Structure formats: C-alpha cells, structure tokens
Amino acid sequence: MTNRINGQWRLKSRPIGLVTENDFEYVETNLPDISEGEVLVRNIYLAFEPAMRGWLNDVKSYVPPVKIGEVMRASTVGQVIESNNPEFQPGQYVTGMMGWQEYFIDNGAPGAMGRSLNKVPEGVAPELMLSALGGTGLTAYFGMLDIGQPQKGDVVVVSGAAGATGSVAGQIAKIKGAAKVVGIAGGSEKCNWLTEELDFDAAIDYKAENVFDRLTEECPDGINIFFDNVGGQILDDALLNMAMNGRIVLCGGISSYNATELPPGPKNYMQLVIRRCTMQGFILIDYFHRATEAVAELADWVANGELKHAEDIQQGIENTPKTFLRLFEGKNKGKQLLRIAEPPF
Ligand SMILES: NC(=O)c1ccc[n+]([C@@H]2O[C@H](COP(=O)([O-])OP(=O)(O)OC[C@H]3O[C@@H](n4cnc5c(N)ncnc54)[C@H](OP(=O)(O)O)[C@@H]3O)[C@@H](O)[C@H]2O)c1
Structure with missing residues (x-):
C-alpha cells in the first residue's frame, strides 16, 4: 500500500432540476499499489461538458448513468507517475476518462465510453487534448x-x-x-x-x-x-x-x-x-475510430493559427462541482477545465 491519498468527487444524489454542488461528495481513499501491467496516473486537468448532466439521470442513454457513490465520470489529462506497463513510462502525459479524482489506476482495459488511455503527443500542451484536439x-x-x-x-x-x-x-x-x-x-x-x-x-x-x-x-x-x-x-x-x-x-x-x-x-x-x-x-x-484523421487536421489548423482555441481554467479540486455549474451559468468562454495539480510530482 502506498501512502497516497486519493481525493475523489462521487455522485451523492441524483439531481432534480438544476444540478447543485450538494449532489456530489468529496471522499478520500487510500490508493492501493499498482499490479503487473498497471499504470498510476496523477490527474492534472479535469474537463467539463454539459452532457455530464445527462449522465446523472437514471435513464437509458448512449452511456450508462453514473451510479450513486461512483466517482464522477469525466475526461481528464494527467501524468504517469508509476508504471508496471512497458507501454507507458513515468513522465508521459496521458488522456482518458479518468474521472473527478486525483489519481487513476489504469489496467489497459477500455474504460468508460470504450476509451482507454491515450498518450499526449510530444510537444502538444496537455490541456489541448481536452479542448481543440480532444x-x-x-x-x-x-x-x-x-x-x-x-x-x-x-x-x-x-x-x-x-x-x-x-x-x-x-x-x-x-x-x-x-x-x-x-x-x-x-x-x-x-x-x-x-x-x-x-x-x-x-x-x-x-x-x-x-x-x-x-x-x-x-x-x-x-x-x-x-x-x-x-x-x-x-x-x-x-x-x-x-x-x-x-x-x-x-x-x-x-x-x-x-x-x-x-x-x-x-x-x-x-x-x-x-x-x-x-x-x-x-x-x-460513433466517430472515435476516425479520431486520428480529425486530430491531424485540427492540429495543423492550430499550428498555423487558423484555429484559435480557448480554455477557461479554474483551480483546485475543492472547486470541482462549482466548476461544473459554470457551464449552466454561462460563465465559461471556450473549454471549461479545472487544474487540480502542478507537476513535477
Ligand atoms: N453530440 C455530441 O457528441 C456532443 C459532444 C460534446 C458536446 N455536445 C453538446 O454540445 C453542446 C456544447 O457543449 P460544450 O462542452 O462545448 O459546452 P460549452 O458550450 O462550453 O458550455 C455550455 C454553454 O452553454 C450555454 N448555455 C448554458 N445554458 C444555456 C441555456 N439555457 N440556453 C442557451 N445557452 C446556454 C452557456 O453559454 P452562454 O453564455 O452563451 O449562454 C455555456 O457557456 C452541449 O449541448 C453538449 O451537450 C455534444
């Protein structure tokens, strides 16, 4: 067992009407050691999208609802800090559906929404993988x-x-x-x-x-x-x-x-x-299988200045539900992100 504590935001209750901060609760758990083939990631940015409101409803949709007590599903970007998997080296930036939490252990299996960890290409700002290139x-x-x-x-x-x-x-x-x-x-x-x-x-x-x-x-x-x-x-x-x-x-x-x-x-x-x-x-x-072609063209447009990207970056894991609410209050300009950690780790 490591001495690491994993701060997590879990769904506490299903919102009725406007989602509130009280629909989530902050929980700290001990982080287990990683096993063979596993990777430990420290989340740096959490990404927020309005569709996450729909994931809180107990209805049939294109993804199953987030369960009460479950870590809130979200795409994030982070850095590998320990690896028992030859595919990933410590220091590598990765993106995936790692949720509203400080740490994520990946075992290589496709996670929520069928996606597993993706490497952030060399030279690309990690937060771009959640906005214009994500x-x-x-x-x-x-x-x-x-x-x-x-x-x-x-x-x-x-x-x-x-x-x-x-x-x-x-x-x-x-x-x-x-x-x-x-x-x-x-x-x-x-x-x-x-x-x-x-x-x-x-x-x-x-x-x-x-x-x-x-x-x-x-x-x-x-x-x-x-x-x-x-x-x-x-x-x-x-x-x-x-x-x-x-x-x-x-x-x-x-x-x-x-x-x-x-x-x-x-x-x-x-x-x-x-x-x-x-x-x-x-x-x-439905388009994930064509992501490579899109990212290549989007990256070219960003590199040559034709496509401007904007990230609205809030700070601190304690502000996670509050940051989610910004979407419905119209407070964000560009992609709503939350920075929850500062490398190096
Ligand atoms: N089909 C898909 O696969 C897919 C994937 C991702 C996102 N989406 C959808 O795309 C849309 C945009 O998502 P996003 O992640 O880019 O979020 P976003 O546009 O960055 O944030 C939400 C924005 O919606 C506006 N808004 C909030 N409440 C509103 C209301 N009652 N009436 C009109 N505008 C309102 C606000 O801007 P104002 O200040 O202008 O009100 C707010 O900033 C969402 O509907 C989302 O569900 C679909």
Missing part, C-alpha cells in the same frame, strides 16, 4: 463536416458559439469556405470575443436581442447550416430562418438539460418539410 474539437469537426457538410459560400449559424464546441465549429466552417458565420451567445463580452478574436462575421446576444429578428437581418437569404448546441427557442427561431435544402446539426440541447419538465418539441419543425431541410443528431463516440 473530444471538443472532434465533436465540432465531425458535426460540422460530416453532418453539416459546409460548401463554399454557405451561411452558417452556431448556437452556444462562445462555448468549447461552438467556438471550434464556427471556425471550422470559416476554414472550409463559409461566406458568413454567425454566432449566438449570451452577453456582449462573449459576442465581442467571437467577432474580434475568432473571426465570426456577426454575433447575436440571445440574452439581450431578439434572436429571430437578428437571424433574419444577418441571414436574409436563409441559413444553410445551423449547428445547434442549445435547442429550445433558439432552435425554433433558426427553423424559421433556414434556406432551401439547409442542414441542421443537432449537437446538443443545453437549454433543457436541467429541466424538470421537457418543453414541447420545436413548433416550427414543418419548415423542414417546406424548405426540404435535414435535421440530424450525432454522438461523438
């Missing part, structure tokens, strides 16, 4: 390119545009030749960031402006691609502004993740018929 970048990449299929000259609208996925999705559309990319986000500061730093052509502050009117103004010939992270009223406003043969990419619907009663479906869905549009959802896990 699940966030891959979601934006496959959602925009495979489902949205941008064509040169398209008008593209992205909701949740100042968040992790939205900020990357909008930039990818621009890189692929969209004539105009419009972001929808909460607050003037986020909107200015989109237009001044990320090269979005326009931004709509859904908290202060009429989204339907502004979409009509910004997209007079209609929207060719609507990349939706939000759902609800914003989806309905976009439906009424779609161009003929437009594509709606259903990436997520954060506006209802904490709802106790689901809103009625999009009332303007008949526009899909009238304007011959498609509306298609997707889940990133």
